[in-house]
Amino acid sequence: xxxxxxxxxxxxxxxxxxxxxxxxxxxxxxxxxxxxxxxxxxxxxxxxxxxxxxxxxxxxxxxxxxxxxxxxxxxxxxxxxxxxxxxxxxxxxxxxxxxxxxxxxxxxxxxxxxxxxxxxxxxxxxxxxxxxxxxxxxxxxxxxxxxxxxxxxxxxxxxxxxxxxxxxxxxxxxxxxxxxx
Amino acid sequence: xxxxxxxxxxxxxxxxxxxxxxxxxxxxxxxxxxxxxxxxxxxxxxxxxxxxxxxxxxxxxxxxxxxxxxxxxxxxxxxxxxxxxxxxxxxxxxxxxxxxxxxxxxxxxxxxxxxxxxxxxxxxxxxxxxxxxxxxxxxxxxxxxxxxxxxxxxxxxxxxxxxxxxxxxxxxxxxxxxxxx
Numbered sequence: 001x002x003x004x005x006x007x008x009x010x011x012x013x014x015x016x017x018x019x020x021x022x023x024x025x026x027x028x029x030x031x032x033x034x035x036x037x038x039x040x041x042x043x044x045x046x047x048x049x050x051x052x053x054x055x056x057x058x059x060x061x062x063x064x065x066x067x068x069x070x071x072x073x074x075x076x077x078x079x080x081x082x083x084x085x086x087x088x089x090x091x092x093x094x095x096x097x098x099x100x101x102x103x104x105x106x107x108x109x110x111x112x113x114x115x116x117x118x119x120x121x122x123x124x125x126x127x128x129x130x131x132x133x134x135x136x137x138x139x140x141x142x143x144x145x146x147x148x149x150x151x152x153x154x155x156x157x158x159x160x161x162x163x164x165x166x167x168x169x170x171x172x173x174x175x176x177x178x179x180x181x
Numbered sequence: 182x183x184x185x186x187x188x189x190x191x192x193x194x195x196x197x198x199x200x201x202x203x204x205x206x207x208x209x210x211x212x213x214x215x216x217x218x219x220x221x222x223x224x225x226x227x228x229x230x231x232x233x234x235x236x237x238x239x240x241x242x243x244x245x246x247x248x249x250x251x252x253x254x255x256x257x258x259x260x261x262x263x264x265x266x267x268x269x270x271x272x273x274x275x276x277x278x279x280x281x282x283x284x285x286x287x288x289x290x291x292x293x294x295x296x297x298x299x300x301x302x303x304x305x306x307x308x309x310x311x312x313x314x315x316x317x318x319x320x321x322x323x324x325x326x327x328x329x330x331x332x333x334x335x336x337x338x339x340x341x342x343x344x345x346x347x348x349x350x351x352x353x354x355x356x357x358x359x360x361x362x
Contacts, residue, residue, distance in 0.1 A: 018295035020215035025207045032232040060337035
């Protein structure tokens with residue numbers, strides 16, 4: 001043991017033995033009783049409410065648990081925000097923005113756009129049209145299907161001269177002479 | 182030893198019984214406050230404030246067992262707050278007279294007993310360079326001889342924090358003793 005450690009221990013030993021003495025408790029008793037008798041009931045109630053609401057901060061493990069819980073909540077919030085942002089970015093990528101004045105678009109894409117323009121009844125604004133890829137595919141699929149059915153119908157009419165004559169007669173009656181069978 | 186019956190009677194709002202409780206509690210509350218603050222008047226003020234707090238929260242006490250730890254917690258927290266405020270204006274000067282006093286006491290041997298004033302001088306001198314946290318841990322562990330668990334329960338500090346603060350306090354005080362004694 002080093003000499004300074006011995007001295008340290010001796011000093012501590014003496015300090016431990018010498019317990020500070022309170023000569024008289026009477027003075028403290030009187031002052032305390034005087035103070036507590038002045039405390040109105042409402043103050044005690046207010047203290048009680050504050051203690052009830054925030055008393056947990058004096059309990060170490062509760063305080064630590066609350067800190068941990070708040071950190072977890074913050075982490076969950078950050079994670080949730082990142083998921084939402086990812087989802088928004090994904091949806092953004094799903095949207096096809098068609099610029100009317102774009103010239104670098106491939107030929108089949110232009111054809112598709114012209115078709116959509118025609119299908120929309122030529123009422124779409126010429127500069128911008130926003131549609132998702134999925135919607136676009138559905139639209140093209142139904143147009144192709146419709147065109148196929150139209151061709152089948154024409155073939156049926158061509159094969160049956162009676163039917164053809166009947167339809168031509170009806171078209172003349174309703175003044176739809178522009179349609180050729 | 183505090184009797185639970187006395188606490189229950191105080192919970193009923195009886196000033197006379199509370200006076201008795203103050204008489205029983207004040208000496209050890211004063212002892213720790215004095216050791217932590219090193220000033221008689223301030224220690225008495227802390228005891229008074231502690232007793233008022235006890236009166237306001239006495240309804241929370243369910244057993245006599247936890248009463249002493251609870252008192253310690255209130256006293257230590259009040260002293261800690263006081264030290265933190267005081268720490269804003271730190272003053273330190275080498276006090277040769279006190280070092281001579283310590284030297285004399287050590288030479289007297291373990292039978293030496295200190296007066297309150299001497300205890301105050303020595304503790305103030307040894308702990309002057311410590312932070313409030315280190316001082317609190319040093320007093321509770323080295324002078325009051327409390328275990329890490331007890332200190333943790335009283336101060337709300339984690340055991341590792343207590344160990345680190347105690348290590349620093351011991352090192353600092355040993356160095357001072359080595360240098361000046």
